[in-house]
Amino acid sequence: MWFSQKKQKVTQHNTTQVLANILSNGIDVSINELIQYQTKTSLINLAARKDLHGKMSGNYLARSKGRGMEFDEVRHYQTGDDIRAIDWRVTARTGITHTKVFREEVERPVFIATDLNDNMLFGSQLLFKSVQASHLAALVAWHAKERGDRIGGIVFNQYKHTELKPRSRQQGVLHYLYSLSNIHQNTSEALFNTHSESDTSKGSAQKSFDENCGRIRQLSKPGSLVYLITDGNHLSQESLRHLTNISRHCELVVCLISDPLEIELPKSDKKINVAVTDGKKKQQLLIGDKNLAKKYKQQAEELTQNKEALLAKAGARILHFSAGTTLETQLKNGITSWTR
Structure with missing residues (x-):
């Protein structure tokens, strides 16, 4: 019984201390x-x-890929890609046109x-x-x-x-x-x-x-x-x-x-x-x-x-x-x- 009471007092003291720490x-x-x-x-x-869902500019990286502030990968150039995103170094090294892909930032x-x-x-x-x-x-x-x-x-x-x-x-x-x-x-x-x-x-x-x-x-x-x-x-x-x-x-x-x-x-x-x-x-x-x-x-x-x-x-x-x-x-x- 004495041990049980002592354990209960210790538990109560610890709880009080934790509550004090989190105000x-x-x-x-x-x-x-x-x-x-x-x-x-x-x-x-x-x-x-x-x-x-929704195309807004902001701070989150969307799952969709496109032009944006965060670089994602380099892949083969596809019809319709923006020529401004072509990676000329990789293209020159491989002999195949590559383009940079970015993740758009979404708020x-x-x-x-x-x-x-x-x-x-x-x-x-x-x-x-x-x-x-x-x-x-x-x-x-x-x-x-x-x-x-x-x-x-x-x-x-x-x-x-x-x-x-x-x-x-x-x-x-x-x-x-x-x-x-x-x-x-x-x-x-x-x-x-x-x-x-x-x-x-x-x-x-x-x-x-x-x-x-x-x-x-x-x-x-x-x-x-x-x-x-x-x-x-x-x-x-x-x-x-x-x-x-x-x-x-x-x-x-x-x-x-x-x-x-x-x-x-x-x-x-x-x-x-x-x-x-x-x-x-x-x-x-x-x-x-x-x-x-x-x-x-x-x-x-x-x-x-x-x-x-x-x-x-x-x-x-x-x-x-x-x-x-x-x-x-x-x-x-x-x-x-x-x-x-």
């Missing part, structure tokens, strides 16, 4: 903790992963949609899922700003949402960060308001998710890089229909945020009955039962695989993040593959 209390979202990700943009890479807006519905306000170890989602959104926004891209998006819960038109300056990032902080505070206040109608909150959360996926579809321009940051618990046929449409014209990346307790039950040498609640219903859970733990983990894996299959069918690239570890740790240690 967070794990529950709320402050501007300062989001601004700090301005110095961590090297952790990710927003390079294009699929063909871009695209980065559109970030962050889900802060009630179900995101949950965390068992380090952060609420909603806090981790806000950190990830901030990191993507700062990285896009550093590349000179225009940043826009939606921050939403089941009570309200904020739409932000793409902007190319730091002001655009800060506008998005303030929206994250404000909507997150709004979610917390509404969730813990004892006068709120609990029977309608679940339905409104589902409706909110579907409607905001529809708004993303309307607002994201062809060729955009679209990030949807959510736990995926409200995926439905309606929202998947919108996401499928988005992926046809944009590069869609869905970042699924999960909590360690949603993946598997805590390990224990002794069987302990604990009370659990989702804020509305209560039930008992037996910790330390190996059979129950195995069944719980299998069901969690099946649920995750089902989400992945639905999102993959919709044309999304899927990335997983945990709320139990800092974002920086996951990206540095390769826990999450950003470019897979």
